[in-house]
Amino acid sequence: MTTPRQLLADARLDAVDARVLLQHALQVSRAWLIGHADDVLPPAQAAAFEALAARRRAGEPVAYLVGTREFYGRDFAVSPAVLIPRPETELLVELALARAGQGARVVDLGTGSGCIPVTLKLERPDLAVSAVDISADALAVARGNAAALGADVVFRQSDWYAALAGETFDLVVSNPPYIVAGDAHLSRGDLRFEPQGALTDFADGLEHIRRIVEGAGGPLAPRGWLLFEHGFDQGEASRALLAAAGFLDVQTWPDLAGLDRVSGGRLA
Numbered sequence: 001m002t003t004p005r006q007l008l009a010d011a012r013l014d015a016v017d018a019r020v021l022l023q024h025a026l027q028v029s030r031a032w033l034i035g036h037a038d039d040v041l042p043p044a045q046a047a048a049f050e051a052l053a054a055r056r057r058a059g060e061p062v063a064y065l066v067g068t069r070e071f072y073g074r075d076f077a078v079s080p081a082v083l084i085p086r087p088e089t090e091l092l093v094e095l096a097l098a099r100a101g102q103g104a105r106v107v108d109l110g111t112g113s114g115c116i117p118v119t120l121k122l123e124r125p126d127l128a129v130s131a132v133d134i135s136a137d138a139l140a141v142a143r144g145n146a147a148a149l150g151a152d153v154v155f156r157q158s159d160w161y162a163a164l165a166g167e168t169f170d171l172v173v174s175n176p177p178y179i180v181a182g183d184a185h186l187s188r189g190d191l192r193f194e195p196q197g198a199l200t201d202f203a204d205g206l207e208h209i210r211r212i213v214e215g216a217g218g219p220l221a222p223r224g225w226l227l228f229e230h231g232f233d234q235g236e237a238s239r240a241l242l243a244a245a246g247f248l249d250v251q252t253w254p255d256l257a258g259l260d261r262v263s264g265g266r267l268a
Contacts, residue, residue, distance in 0.1 A: 002040065003037065004037050004041065005038055007022060007049055007053075011049075017062050019033065020062055020066060024052065025045060025048040025049035026045055059193065061190040063078050063084040063190075064078065064080055071090070071113075072093060072115070072119045074118075076115045076149075077141060077144055079137075080193060080195065081135065082112040082113040082142075083175075083194050084113075085112075087256075091229075091262050092116065092175060092261075096120060096173050097123055100127055100170065103126050103127070104126075104127055104171055105128045105168065105169045105170050106128065106129045106130070106172075107129075107169045107219070108129070108130070108173050109131075109161070109173070109176065110134070110176050110177070110198070111133045111139075112133065112141075112142065112198060113141050114131060116131070116175065117129045117131040117142075117151070118149055120173075121146075121152060121153050122150075129153045130153065130154040132157070132158035132160070134159050135195075138195075139155050139156075139157055160211055160215060161218065164219050167219055170220075170221050171227070173227050176201075176209060176212060176230075177199055177200050178205045178208065178229070178230045179201075181203055181205075183200070205230075212228060213228075213247075214241075216267070221267070222268070223267060225267075226242070226264050226265060227264035228262065229261060229262050230261070232259040232261070234260065235260030238252065239263055242263065242264070242265040243265075247266060247267060248268055251265070
C-alpha cells in the first residue's frame with residue numbers, strides 16, 4: 001500500500017519538484033497533500049507519479065511535465081515548443097509597464113509562450129499589444145495562453161520585424177535568443193530540453209540583438225522605447241549597439257541577483 005508520504009520519500013528528487021509532480025499526478029492541492037499524506041493511493045495514481053518522477057530524474061523540466069509555469073503571478077501553459085518563462089524576465093515586463101504611456105502600441109518580438117505580451121495586456125488593459133514569433137507551434141501556445149487568461153493580444157508569424165511593415169509602435173520589447181553557440185549550459189539541466197533556436201543564435205549571442213536594434217528605426221515611433229533581455233555579460237555590447245543606432249537614454253538594468261539583464265533606449 002502506497003501513500004503520498006512514501007512516494008515523496010522514495011522519489012529521489014528535489015522536495016519541491018517531487019511535491020509539484022505528485023500534486024499534478026493526483027490533481028490535488030498542496031493543502032490536500034498535507035492533510036492526506038498517509039492515505040492509501042490507488043495503484044494507477046502511484047504509477048502515474050512514478051512515471052513523472054522517472055522523467056524528471058532523466059532531466060525533463062518540471063514545467064514541461066506538468067504543462068504550466070507561473071509568471072507574474074499567473075499560470076502559463078508551456079510545451080517543448082517554447083521556452084519556460086523565468087522570473088528574470090519579469091524585469092523586462094516591469095520596465096515596459098513603466099515606460100508605456102496611456103494607450104501605447106506595444107509589440108513583443110519572439111514571444112514564445114506569450115507570457116510577456118499577455119502580462120502587459122492584463123496589467124494594462126489600455127495598451128494595444130501585439131506579438132510575433134517565427135514558430136507556428138510557439139504561436140499556438142501563445143494564442144492559447146491569451147485565450148485562457150482573457151488577454152486581447154494580436155499574434156502574427158514573423159521573422160522579427162518582417163510582418164510589421166507599415167506599422168508603428170511606441171514600445172518594442174523582446175527576450176531574444178542570446179546564448180553563445182557552444183555554451184556549456186546548453187547541454188545541462190532544463191536547457192537540454194528547451195527549443196535550441198529560442199536559446200541561442202548559433203553565433204556570438206548578439207546576432208538577433210543586432211537585428212532587433214538595427215531594425216527598430218522603422219516600426220518604432222519617435223521617442224519610442226526599445227527594451228530587450230540579454231545575457232549577464234552582454235550589457236556593454238548591448239549599450240554600444242543601441243548608441244550606434246542613435247538611441248538616447250541608453251542603459252542596462254540588473255536583475256535581482258545584480259546581474260545585467262535588460263538593456264534599452266529611447267529613439268531620438
